[in-house]
Ligand SMILES: Nc1ncnc2c1ncn2[C@@H]1O[C@H](COP(=O)(O)OP(=O)(O)O)[C@@H](O)[C@H]1O
């Protein structure tokens with residue numbers, strides 16, 4: 001059992017991880033943050049009171065939390081923030097193990113360092129190291145319930161590093177793969193993965209079965225319900241994933257598997273994510289200039305920027321980036337380098353873009369999906385800045401102005417999922 005830190009109980013609530021981040025930031029800036037620390041403690045105490053924990057046990061768990069906050073290395077800010085963030089999951093795992101023991105279960109808290117969950121040294125963005133799988137394998141042989149904190153691991157040198165936000169899903173997938181589980185059940189707060197973000201459209205269609213490839217694309221582009229990096233370990237090990245509701249475990253949830261029947265549902269879901277920008281570059285006879293694309297991307301590589309997509313024409317190419325990696329200072333430097341080093345005719349940057357994605361394994365065998373989508377977007381008066389069909393043909397991406405994104409998703413959802421439109425085109429070829 002892999003646990004996350006306590007999340008939101010209602011929309012206006014604050015996740016424990018966010019309380020911990022607030023604590024870490026104030027402590028770093030002002031040297032103390034007693035009220036922020038107390039907010040975290042209060043949340044755990046409230047949970048333990050709700051579970052009728054004996055007072056002594058509660059005190060021990062709070063004392064261990066305070067100890068780990070005091071031990072976090074305040075002189076190394078990135079390491080400090082990671083250690084503080086991880087204490088939410090760590091405390092929760094200790095608490096859950098203690099609770100299961102109160103219920104008479106054989107349950108033990110296991111520390112990721114002791115178990116060998118080795119990760120790269122990328123603060124707040126760790127990746128699992130291959131050797132971790134062998135080390136973690138023996139967890140499967142332990143008796144009783146292993147309660148393991150999600151969201152963080154250790155470098156082989158013993159430094160605590162967290163995954164990116166939402167990363168307990170990643171720990172779950174790594175452990176499922178390591179112990180060769182029959183199934184990875186991931187408990188969240190919704191009955192299933194829906195065909196569209198339920199925060200955008202009320203009561204959307206539930207997805208019962210989705211493929212790894214579809215889920216990877218949907219998670220990438222806004223389905224935050226399952227972390228995009230959590231699919232790979234389970235996928236490689238061939239372990240099916242089932243997303244279920246903690247508060248309604250009887251609901252069947254959504255299964256993520258290798259293949260699904262796409263006959264009646266070529267499109268699995270519609271997703272969107274904001275915060276993108278595009279560098280547009282044009283140069284006459286670009287198509288004949290060997291190495292142009294490589295040199296363009298090399299500039300980005302040298303600037304330490306990863307790119308998302310590169311739709312191109314004959315004499316032009318756009319590079320789509322996440323805006324958070326491309327502040328104005330970086331933009332001026334990159335633009336100057338593109339002009340000076342590649343001698344282009346035109347280079348410009350467009351900001352505030354969103355990517356809207358239609359995802360479905362059945363699309364490559366169905367005629368007319370793109371036409372239906374663009375017609376629906378045109379009818380909703382959404383201007384398309386870019387269209388890109390992924391080479392895998394599992395997804396189609398539309399670049400739109402961020403302000404148009406929700407309208408675009410609504411239009412596409414109505415086109416592909418509402419009763420009068422949901423059937424595939426008669427022209428679908430199988
Ligand atoms: N397509 C979708 N289907 C279901 N939930 C979605 C979808 N897109 C976004 N979400 C959001 O994801 C939330 C669950 O993810 P998250 O809060 O990270 O859960 P957890 O903490 O359990 O990992 C849901 O409450 C919902 O608001």
Ligand SMILES: N[C@@H](CC(=O)OP(=O)(O)O)C(=O)O
Nearest residue numbers: 004005007017165166167168
């Ligand atoms: N608690 C961490 C990791 C995590 O997985 O959270 P959640 O299960 O609430 O998505 C975070 O908030 O990022």
